[in-house]
Amino acid sequence: MRLPWGESTAARYAHGIIVVSEELRSYFLRTYGRETVYIPNAPASYPKSDANFSYGNSLGLEQGRYLLFLGRLVPEKRPDLLIEAFQALKPSGWKLVFAGGVSDTRLYVSKLLNAIASDPNVVFAGELWGTQLAEIVRGAGLFVLPSDVEGLPLAMLEAMREGVPVVASNIPPHQQLVGETRGVLFQAGNLNSCIQRLDWAIAHPQKMRVMADKAQEYVKLNYNWDRIAAENIKLYEALSSSSKNSIVSKRKEFAIKRN
Structure with a gap:
């Protein structure tokens, strides 16, 4: 209940609202009749990683020969769909890697682990940070995000910034990032579509x-911190100026009433 309440309160009373995707801008206008300002986030910069791929080798991985899912292991991100698609496709010489933590979803994760218990080609790496995370992202053959719901997927932005090919569900935030020329999209929640598009991506390196x-060039141009910081400053300056004008106006109105 707290999240919907906080959202509706912000829509009613905030001087300005920043949203991180065009879909969220449409959502606030559609749901609350509230105009918002679209300013996306930018991807993090990864540190240098081991050129010898030592950590990846320790997991039994080969550079460029695994699918990577990076994110929280929660139902709305659909890791279950990806497991089912991978096990149906059985791409020769490829593995599937899950890197991410658990967010009050231990029962769900237990079901995932049971589904891959006898499959040596699916690897759960857990939460990764720093050089290990950078190494596993950079070494991926494909970054795959099958989510049903996203705002602005920073993990995808980071993969795109690193030049990793992307396959994702066709929800609006993914369409905004990937478009028709920066990656491959499949029908969200559709197993056959996921299998077909993964198969095509693996066959067309x-x-x-x-x-x-x-995609890498698109992210560098449109999702960089210099541009985003400038847009945030511009918005806050506009809101500050508007607020000061409003205070001056109210003071004048009060003075007239007193006189």
Whole structure:
């Protein structure tokens, strides 16, 4: 109950609202009749990683030959769908890696672990940080995000910034990032569509490389901190100026009434 209450309160009383995707801007206008300002977040910069891929090797991985899911292991991100698609596809020489933590979803994660208990080609790496995270992201052949719901997926932005090819569900935030030329999209929640698009992406590495290069350039141009910081400052200055004008106006109105 707290999150919906906080959302509606912000929509009613905030001087300004920043949203991180075009879909969220449409949502606030549609739901509350409230105009918002679209300013996205930017991806983090990864540290240098081991060129010898030592940590990846310790997990039994080969560079460029695994699918990577990076994020919280929660139902709305659909890791279960990805497991089912991977096990149905059985791509020769490829593995599936899950990197991420648990968020009040231990029962759900237990079911995931049971589903892959006898599959040596699915690896749960747990939460990764620093150089290990950078190494596993950079070494991935494909970054896959099958979510049903996202705001602005920073994990995807980080993968795109690193030049990793992307396959994702076709929810609006993913469409905004990937478009038709920066990655491959499949129908959200549709197992057959996921299988088909993963199969195509694995079979067309050169085309995926071209898409990844376009995605990397797109992120550098549109999701960089210099631009985002400038837009935030501009918004706060506008709100501050508006607030000061409003206070001056109210003071004048009060003075007229007193006289």
